Amino acid sequence: MKVLVPVKRVIDYNVKVRVKADGSGVDLANVKMSMNPFDEIAVEEEIRLKEAGKADEVIVVSIGVKQSQETLRTALAMGADRAILIEACDDVHTDIEPLAVAKLLAAVVKDEGPGLVICGKQAIDNDMNATGQMLSALLGWSQATFASELAVEGDHAVVTREIDGGMQTIRVQMPTIVTVDLRLNEPRYASLPNIMKAKKKQLDEKTAAEYGVDVTPRLSILKTTEPQGRKAGVKVGSVAELIEKLKDEAGVL
Numbered sequence: 182m183k184v185l186v187p188v189k190r191v192i193d194y195n196v197k198v199r200v201k202a203d204g205s206g207v208d209l210a211n212v213k214m215s216m217n218p219f220d221e222i223a224v225e226e227e228i229r230l231k232e233a234g235k236a237d238e239v240i241v242v243s244i245g246v247k248q249s250q251e252t253l254r255t256a257l258a259m260g261a262d263r264a265i266l267i268e269a270c271d272d273v274h275t276d277i278e279p280l281a282v283a284k285l286l287a288a289v290v291k292d293e294g295p296g297l298v299i300c301g302k303q304a305i306d307n308d309m310n311a312t313g314q315m316l317s318a319l320l321g322w323s324q325a326t327f328a329s330e331l332a333v334e335g336d337h338a339v340v341t342r343e344i345d346g347g348m349q350t351i352r353v354q355m356p357t358i359v360t361v362d363l364r365l366n367e368p369r370y371a372s373l374p375n376i377m378k379a380k381k382k383q384l385d386e387k388t389a390a391e392y393g394v395d396v397t398p399r400l401s402i403l404k405t406t407e408p409q410g411r412k413a414g415v416k417v418g419s420v421a422e423l424i425e426k427l428k429d430e431a432g433v434l
Contacts, residue, residue, distance in 0.1 A: 186223050
């Protein structure tokens, strides 16, 4: 069984994000970029499935700028077998929207024929949490979202997922789309020998036009602002004063 993992190039989660002075977006100049943490967990899970004999080949796909090659090489160094880069834009500030990504992934799925697609539940740069669900709808496949545990049993996948009331375990028919949460596993570090081997692994480069998908943005970002800083707390002299502040200032009563 082939398994497919989409990966996205985002600002490294350890970097403090800076907003451009004109508020037009996030400043990406001289900023360290890395693989989306949720996607990294998805890659790790696919590799573990292969090590357990449940998968034959792990394919990673990235959609975006040419620099996404670095992200794919990282996935290959972790243990993926081959990679596909779909160049969909030239500007690093252009974010390919989930519907366009899902359409491109659907085309890749039809070409490659995987039995399982595992992706991060969301990207940390836009928090859309939509690509996996859209891909499931386009393909007509089953889906299991927010997975914190995954087991492949024959032609079914058993997924433990997080819900508001706790944990839920579901059984879905393969082929399926699984979106993963942070608690699924802890990704491995790529060793130096594997990093060197990754340079020789197959990386195919294609364009969105080859798949006949229009990636023109449908959304416009009007303004980007820094989150408001937290105000210092105050001490109150009595319960009555506390209730008054909660009612009049905080507006929670």
